[in-house]
Amino acid sequence: MIVINITKRLDTAEGSINAHFDLAINDGEFLTLFGPSGAGKTTLMRMIAGLEKPDGGTIEVDGEVWFDGSKKINLPPQKRSIGFVFQDYALFPTMSVRENLLFAAENAQQRHNVDELIELVELSQLSNRLPATLSGGQKQRVALARALVRHPKILLLDEPLSALDPSMRQKLQDELSLIHDRLGVTTLLVSHDIAETVKLSDRLAQVESGHIKRLCSPMEFFSPQSLSGKLQLIGEVLKIEEDTPVFIVTLLVGSSIVRTVLSSSEASELTIGGHAIISTKAFNPILIPLP
Amino acid sequence: MESEFISTMVLTFKLASITTLILLFIAIPLASFLVFSKMRFKSIIETVVSMPLVLPPSVLGFYLLLAFSPASAIGSFLTEHGIRLAFSFEGLVIGSVLFSLPFMVHPIQSALAQVPPSIFEAAYTLGKSKLETMLRVILPSIRHGLISGIVLAFAHTVGEFGVILMIGGNIPDETRVASIAIYDEVESLNYAMAHQYALTLFIVTFSILLLVYTLNKKSLGGIR
Numbered sequence: 001m002i003v004i005n006i007t008k009r010l011d012t013a014e015g016s017i018n019a020h021f022d023l024a025i026n027d028g029e030f031l032t033l034f035g036p037s038g039a040g041k042t043t044l045m046r047m048i049a050g051l052e053k054p055d056g057g058t059i060e061v062d063g064e065v066w067f068d069g070s071k072k073i074n075l076p077p078q079k080r081s082i083g084f085v086f087q088d089y090a091l092f093p094t095m096s097v098r099e100n101l102l103f104a105a106e107n108a109q110q111r112h113n114v115d116e117l118i119e120l121v122e123l124s125q126l127s128n129r130l131p132a133t134l135s136g137g138q139k140q141r142v143a144l145a146r147a148l149v150r151h152p153k154i155l156l157l158d159e160p161l162s163a164l165d166p167s168m169r170q171k172l173q174d175e176l177s178l179i180h181d182r183l184g185v186t187t188l189l190v191s192h193d194i195a196e197t198v199k200l201s202d203r204l205a206q207v208e209s210g211h212i213k214r215l216c217s218p219m220e221f222f223s224p225q226s227l228s229g230k231l232q233l234i235g236e237v238l239k240i241e242e243d244t245p246v247f248i249v250t251l252l253v254g255s256s257i258v259r260t261v262l263s264s265s266e267a268s269e270l271t272i273g274g275h276a277i278i279s280t281k282a283f284n285p286i287l288i289p290l291p
Numbered sequence: 292m293e294s295e296f297i298s299t300m301v302l303t304f305k306l307a308s309i310t311t312l313i314l315l316f317i318a319i320p321l322a323s324f325l326v327f328s329k330m331r332f333k334s335i336i337e338t339v340v341s342m343p344l345v346l347p348p349s350v351l352g353f354y355l356l357l358a359f360s361p362a363s364a365i366g367s368f369l370t371e372h373g374i375r376l377a378f379s380f381e382g383l384v385i386g387s388v389l390f391s392l393p394f395m396v397h398p399i400q401s402a403l404a405q406v407p408p409s410i411f412e413a414a415y416t417l418g419k420s421k422l423e424t425m426l427r428v429i430l431p432s433i434r435h436g437l438i439s440g441i442v443l444a445f446a447h448t449v450g451e452f453g454v455i456l457m458i459g460g461n462i463p464d465e466t467r468v469a470s471i472a473i474y475d476e477v478e479s480l481n482y483a484m485a486h487q488y489a490l491t492l493f494i495v496t497f498s499i500l501l502l503v504y505t506l507n508k509k510s511l512g513g514i515r
Contacts, residue, residue, distance in 0.1 A: 051412050077415040090413035094431040103427065104417040150418065 001027060002154060002186065006047060006057035006067065010210050012038045019043070019210025020057075025154070028184045032197045032218075035207035041190045044207070045156050048188070049084050050077035061153055083147030083155045083185075087162065089139045091131035097142050098127040104149040117145045120179065137168040144176070148183065157189040161196065170255070173199055194234055194275050195254070233258075233278045237270050251278060295463060296487060303469040303492075306380070307448040310387040314395040314444050315437075317388070319430075322399040341397075343390045352457025355386050359458060378460050383468075386454045395444040402436025403429070435507060442503050446496055 002025040010019045019040045025031050033041040046052040047067075048059060056069035066075045077084075092100050098118065105111040118127050121141035131139055140160055147155060157176075161169045177200055180187055191197050197204055198218040206214040206221065214221065235251035235258060247267035251258045258278060262270075270276055325337055343351060357363055359377035361370045369376060376382035406429060414424035430437065452470040459466030461475055469488050476485035 049412075049416055051415070077412070078418045078420065080416075082416055084413065084416040086409040086413060088407060088409055090407065090409035092410065092414075092428050092432070094428075094434075103414075103419075106418060146413075146417070 001025070001062060002048075003058070003060045004044075004048065006044075006054035006059060006069075008040075008043060008047065008052075008054045008210075010040050010043060012209075014038075017210045021210075021212060023205060023212055023215070025186060025188065028186055030180050030187045030189070030200055030202045032189045032191050032201035032204050033207050034191060034194075034197050034204050035213075037192075039207045040210045041207050042158055045084075045158055045188060045190055048154065049082050049156055050075055050080050051084075081150070081153040083150065083152035085140075085143045085147050085155070085157045085160045087159050089131075089143040091139055091142055091146075093131055096128050096130055097123055097134070100131070100142055101146050101149050104146050106150060110149055110151070114149065117148055120182075121145045121175065135168075136164050137172060140164065140172060141175070144179070148179075148185070151185075153186065155185045155187045157187065159190050159192065162192065166255070169193075169196070176200060194236075198234060231280045235276060235278055237272050237274050237276055240267055240270060240272060251276065253278065296484070298464055299467055299469055299472045299488070300491060302380075302464065302467065303449055306383055306387060306468060307445045309384055310391060310448045311395070311441055311445045313384070313388050314391060315441065318392070318395040318399050318440060322396050322403055323425075325396070325400050326403045341393050344393050348390065348451070348453025349457055351390060352386065352454040355382070355389070355454070355458050377458060378462060378466060380465055383455055383459045383466055386458050387448045387451060390451060390454050391444045391447045394447045395440040398436045398439035398443065399433065402433035402439075406432060438503055438507065442499060446499065449492065449496065 004021055004023045004025075006021055008019045008021075010017050017040075021040070021044050033044065035041055043052060047054045050066065053074060054067060054069065057067070058065065058069070059067040061081070065071075065073050066080055067073060092103065095103060098114065101114045101117060102111060105114060115124075115127075118124055121144060123138065123141055123145070126134065126138060131142065134142065144157075144160070161172055164172065173196055180200070189197075189200065191200075201218055203215060204218045204221050205212045233253045235253035237249060238252050238257070239248075239250040241248045241250075242264075245264070247262045247264055249260050249262050249267060249270060251260070260278065321340065325333065325340070356377060358365045359369075359382055360366045366377070374381070376385065410428060410432070411424060414428050415421075419427070450470060451468075452474070455466065455468060455471055456474075459468075459471070461467050461471050467475075469492055473485045473488045473492075476482070476488065
């Protein structure tokens with residue numbers, strides 16, 4: 001159980017705000033911080049890691065105090081049981097994939113498990129390569145495996161997939177989900193991507209200007225309760241075309257394109273690049289297995 | 292004559308090696324300070340480090356000579372403790388270290404500035420101390436900057452003339468280095484000997500630089 005109650009003055013583009021984060025993360029939970037940039041998601045993550053100092057409050061992990069503003073306790077990152085995956089991966093350029101992981105290991109047992117982790121992220125073939133020779137997705141996997149070497153109490157992922165192309169992104173989301181299920185490590189993810197959030201997280205924390213505005217399951221968050229559709233999908237609006245008297249809207253759902261007809265008032269609520277829920281009623285979806 | 296040539300060359304490279312080694316130990320912490328410190332007076336220190344780039348060597352030599360002289364506070368303190376820096380090899384080392392400082396600090400400083408902050412932070416989150424991070428992660432990844440600094444500082448010390456002339460003079464086996472010897476031989480119209488010194492310096496400097504550039508190119512390869 002990770003209990004966070006901290007304050008921090010944040011300097012944003014719109015001036016400085018007094019952020020206050022009050023959050024409890026359950027053991028083994030996958031929690032996503034979701035919200036606009038500049039809301040304080042990354043700062044919250046960095047404060048948990050000890051890379052930035054909160055102005056006040058407490059951070060407690062399994063009863064161990066990592067930060068207490070009033071008692072002047074502030075464990076350095078080295079003393080916190082964390083695995084941090086940076087946006088730019090932060091792989092050590094002079095070490096091979098295997099050496100990057102070995103560098104993280106603290107004891108013989110962890111050194112022994114390095115090969116298993118490399119296998120888990122499917123990098124056995126590349127274990128002697130230097131980071132500069134790897135693709136973005138491969139670097140990401142190394143960074144993830146390296147963050148897991150020390151069996152951290154919490155895995156912190158700072159927009160780890162944002163620099164990848166959509167297909168690699170999807171593949172890594174699947175892997176991340178699999179690894180989380182297998183290792184059961186408590187995970188905190190910063191993400192801008194709705195599909196990613198729904199797919200991966202147990203709970204979602206909506207962060208807005210330094211506060212957690214809502215904390216709920218992803219489906220609860222994205223589906224208003226009034227809707228009683230039988231089939232619900234979340235898609236990104238690609239195109240809105242006027243075809244008098246109606247509008248034809250093209251959406252990207254997963255990797256499929258869905259087109260639908262809307263009235264002008266319905267269409268006016270949508271923006272290109274925004275997200276929408278597609279909900280169909282009144283009939284049962286038909287599923288046909290693919291060969 | 293031949294033995295004098297050899298002892299002069301040995302002295303020249305001894306001075307350059309010792310100077311480079313001392314500089315390496317000074318420059319890494321100094322460059323780290325210049326890159327990472329948020330101190331307000333940092334630019335003053337940065338200016339002092341860069342001064343030898345633009346200052347005439349004779350100016351630095353002149354002030355060092357004054358400082359080393361037994362008439363000054365520093366000089367008299369040192370003389371009382373039996374240390375004589377003016378016209379001695381030790382004095383030359385101090386002068387060379389000061390004069391070649393920017394040549395070692397600048398390449399290391401710019402290499403350090405290019406290391407993404409997340410590399411340091413990644414090592415800290417993996418439980419590594421600042422010292423271990425520096426030794427095992429940062430220094431290996433800025434090795435090109437280190438090599439450039441070593442080569443530049445070494446070559447610059449070998450080629451130094453003004454400071455040495457001011458504080459060292461021309462004492463065989465003590466302060467007579469190659470660049471001084473060339474000047475001395477030309478003054479006494481001994482062109483053959485001057486040429487021997489000059490050509491040796493030329494070849495040695497060329498070889499060192501060539502070796503460094505070749506090695507640098509090789510180590511840029513990907514798979515090990």
